[in-house]
Amino acid sequence: MAQTVRSAAVTATPATQSDVELRRVVKAFGTEVAVRDLDLTVHQGEFFSILGPSGCGKTTTLRLIAGFETPTAGDVLIQGANVSTVPAHRRPVNTVFQSYALFDHMTVKDNIAFGLKIRRMGSLQVRDRVAEALRLVRMETMAARYPAQLSGGQQQRVALARALVNHPAVMLLDEPLGALDQKLRKQMQVELANLHRQLGITFIMVTHDQEEALSLSDRIAVMNNGQIEQIGTPSDIYDRPRTAFVADFIGDTNLLPGRIDQAYPSQVQVTTDSGLRVLACTASSGGAQTVVVSVRPEKINLSLSAPAAANNCYQGHISHLMYLGTHLHCVVRLGSGETLMVRQPNRAESLGVDTAVYVHWAADDCLVLDPA
Amino acid sequence: MTPAPSPTPAVTWTDRLAPRRWLGPVTLLGPAGVWLLVLLVLPTLLILEISLVPGLRLGQPSGGYGLGNYLQILQPVYLRVIGRSVAFAVGSTALCLLLGFPVAYWLALMSPQRWRNLLLVAFILPLWTSSLLRAYAWTTILRPSGVLNAMLAAIGLPAQNWLNTPTAVFIGLTYSFLPYMVLILYASLEKLDTRLLEAAADLGATPRQSFWKITVPQTLPGIAAASLLVFISTLSDFVVPTLLGGASSMNISRLIYNQFLGPTRAWGFGSALSMVLILAVSLAIALLIRYGDRNTITEA
Numbered sequence: 005m006a007q008t009v010r011s012a013a014v015t016a017t018p019a020t021q022s023d024v025e026l027r028r029v030v031k032a033f034g035t036e037v038a039v040r041d042l043d044l045t046v047h048q049g050e051f052f053s054i055l056g057p058s059g060c061g062k063t064t065t066l067r068l069i070a071g072f073e074t075p076t077a078g079d080v081l082i083q084g085a086n087v088s089t090v091p092a093h094r095r096p097v098n099t100v101f102q103s104y105a106l107f108d109h110m111t112v113k114d115n116i117a118f119g120l121k122i123r124r125m126g127s128l129q130v131r132d133r134v135a136e137a138l139r140l141v142r143m144e145t146m147a148a149r150y151p152a153q154l155s156g157g158q159q160q161r162v163a164l165a166r167a168l169v170n171h172p173a174v175m176l177l178d179e180p181l182g183a184l185d186q187k188l189r190k191q192m193q194v195e196l197a198n199l200h201r202q203l204g205i206t207f208i209m210v211t212h213d214q215e216e217a218l219s220l221s222d223r224i225a226v227m228n229n230g231q232i233e234q235i236g237t238p239s240d241i242y243d244r245p246r247t248a249f250v251a252d253f254i255g256d257t258n259l260l261p262g263r264i265d266q267a268y269p270s271q272v273q274v275t276t277d278s279g280l281r282v283l284a285c286t287a288s289s290g291g292a293q294t295v296v297v298s299v300r301p302e303k304i305n306l307s308l309s310a311p312a313a314a315n316n317c318y319q320g321h322i323s324h325l326m327y328l329g330t331h332l333h334c335v336v337r338l339g340s341g342e343t344l345m346v347r348q349p350n351r352a353e354s355l356g357v358d359t360a361v362y363v364h365w366a367a368d369d370c371l372v373l374d375p376a
Numbered sequence: 377m378t379p380a381p382s383p384t385p386a387v388t389w390t391d392r393l394a395p396r397r398w399l400g401p402v403t404l405l406g407p408a409g410v411w412l413l414v415l416l417v418l419p420t421l422l423i424l425e426i427s428l429v430p431g432l433r434l435g436q437p438s439g440g441y442g443l444g445n446y447l448q449i450l451q452p453v454y455l456r457v458i459g460r461s462v463a464f465a466v467g468s469t470a471l472c473l474l475l476g477f478p479v480a481y482w483l484a485l486m487s488p489q490r491w492r493n494l495l496l497v498a499f500i501l502p503l504w505t506s507s508l509l510r511a512y513a514w515t516t517i518l519r520p521s522g523v524l525n526a527m528l529a530a531i532g533l534p535a536q537n538w539l540n541t542p543t544a545v546f547i548g549l550t551y552s553f554l555p556y557m558v559l560i561l562y563a564s565l566e567k568l569d570t571r572l573l574e575a576a577a578d579l580g581a582t583p584r585q586s587f588w589k590i591t592v593p594q595t596l597p598g599i600a601a602a603s604l605l606v607f608i609s610t611l612s613d614f615v616v617p618t619l620l621g622g623a624s625s626m627n628i629s630r631l632i633y634n635q636f637l638g639p640t641r642a643w644g645f646g647s648a649l650s651m652v653l654i655l656a657v658s659l660a661i662a663l664l665i666r667y668g669d670r671n672t673i674t675e676a
Contacts, residue, residue, distance in 0.1 A: 071578075072574055072577075072578075092577040093576075093578070098579065099575070101574075101575060105572050109594060118576070118579050118589075119580050122581050122585060
């Protein structure tokens with residue numbers, strides 16, 4: 005995670021070295037604009053995720069880096085070189101495809117050796133590199149099999165090995181774990197993180213799975229409508245979302261639209277549309293008067309008796325209750341008519357539907373954002 | 377349809393012979409089965425029998441059974457006919473593949489989506505006219521005073537006399553069976569997973585390398601199916617060699633025709649030749665079933 009600055013003699017790019025850079029990239033398919041004015045810098049050795057809902061342009065962005073699409077406008081740079089018009093087969097990147105795209109007429113070994121043989125590497129060296137790649141993904145015993153004889157998880161490993169065997173400058177991963185079941189996913193997430201640490205090369209992963217992005221990435225770009233909403237570390241994105249879209253897309257949140265009544269140095273007093281008065285932190289956006297207050301379900305406290313809190317304390321009753329083992333997921337209907345999602349640790353309190361409760365949260369735990 | 381299996385599935389003979397077991401299959405397969413038996417299996421057995429009577433001629437008393445007819449095939453003059461038939465088939469199949477693959481590739485992977493079906497129909501269209509008519513059309517093109525020589529003269533090239541030569545047979549066979557080749561290859565190429573080509577490019581393969589290492593191996597069953605089908609058809613074709621080939625292009629079909637309907641009426645020898653042709657075609661079909669992608673044929 006920590007970026008080591010490799011040399012004091014700074015080259016064209018300042019400070020940390022960038023491995024991939026997109027400069028005001030636009031990609032349009034006919035009249036459909038998939039990516040608009042995208043600026044993006046990925047540092048060397050970073051695990052970078054592009055996260056967003058389907059159709060947000062994240063896969064197109066990855067394909068622009070891989071060279072399967074050429075930008076309508078703007079430039080793509082890999083290791084400082086402008087590759088906007090360089091075809092895919094001459095770019096120093098390798099892709100792990102969502103569909104794996106394994107060559108089913110070749111054995112696992114030949115699949116992995118494909119890139120090396122294309123580059124006319126000597127057969128002894130190919131053998132060693134393939135063996136090394138097979139060991140990295142723990143598939144040594146499957147070398148002679150055909151892809152059709154492998155399980156989904158094994159095919160995924162072969163796809164990984166086929167890409168990393170070439171020692172690319174950048175590994176591109178397009179929803180790499182999308183086709184796996186929940187348990188295998190978790191396991192492969194750990195392996196991906198290990199591989200990244202061992203290889204020390206840049207990983208750029210496209211995913212719609214926020215949990216995957218949060219747990220694996222050094223930095224995340226959240227995309228929506230062909231644009232980047234926010235780039236930051238996982239905790240930046242989760243704790244300090246800059247837009248209502250990011251707050252809503254990453255994790256669960258309660259969004260309360262309202263107007264700013266009064267502004268203090270770092271806090272604002274908001275009156276929501278339903279009439280609640282909420283004291284919240286500002287993410288220092290513009291001086292917009294209509295805003296959205298975001299408060300995470302797990303930041304809300306629930307109690308049966310009136311708490312001592314001075315701010316952000318309301319009365320209501322539980323309208324839905326979901327038992328999740330470690331947690332309770334409650335929907336609380338406030339007196340004002342608003343409903344809030346509240347996540348409570350599973351404690352001894354006797355909560356049930358229609359139980360009258362107090363909800364309250366600290367001003368530091370809720371954010372004022374620009375409306376989406 | 378069948379009841380749940382009992383704990384001890386002992387099938388008795390009376391059970392096996394019960395009408396509910398055989399009535400369905402027999403009703404469904406019976407009519408076609410009788411048709412094939414009467415019009416294919418029995419005639420083939422009849423030809424086999426006739427082929428085993430040496431020197432059988434229509435209207436002449438025959439001797440006993442023997443392999444004389446088959447030994448007659450081994451005479452150089454007849455071996456040359458068989459060799460020529462194989463050469464026609466191999467050559468025109470190769471020409472069809474060479475001409476057809478780029479067309480099928482373009483249709484399946486590069487042609488504009490909205491025109492694709494129309495273009496395919498344009499390719500099938502010639503198949504809706506009689507093969508005899510198309511062969512006659514070629515005679516008017518290839519004859520010395522025909523369209524071809526008029527065109528050659530117009531651009532200042534020497535006239536060619538291709539009618540009644542093997543060249544005309546190659547042209548005619550290739551023309552006749554090219555649509556089949558294109559259609560079957562199209563069906564195969566259309567199923568090609570283009571993501572594999574992206575993966576190959578991603579791994580550093582140039583378009584040429586991707587073609588030879590991915591596209592061709594991936595569509596090999598389709599190529600095999602199309603080639604074998606064209607091979608079978610051209611090996612036994614009668615119309616094109618007869619109308620375009622002239623005397624110098626005697627092939628096995630014409631030889632068989634001559635034995636049955638020519639002046640010699642050598643039915644025994646003709647039957648032996650027929651059995652050889654049936655065997656060769658059966659062998660090709662066996663290869664087709666073993667190695668070809670039958671799905672592409674039925675789709676085409």
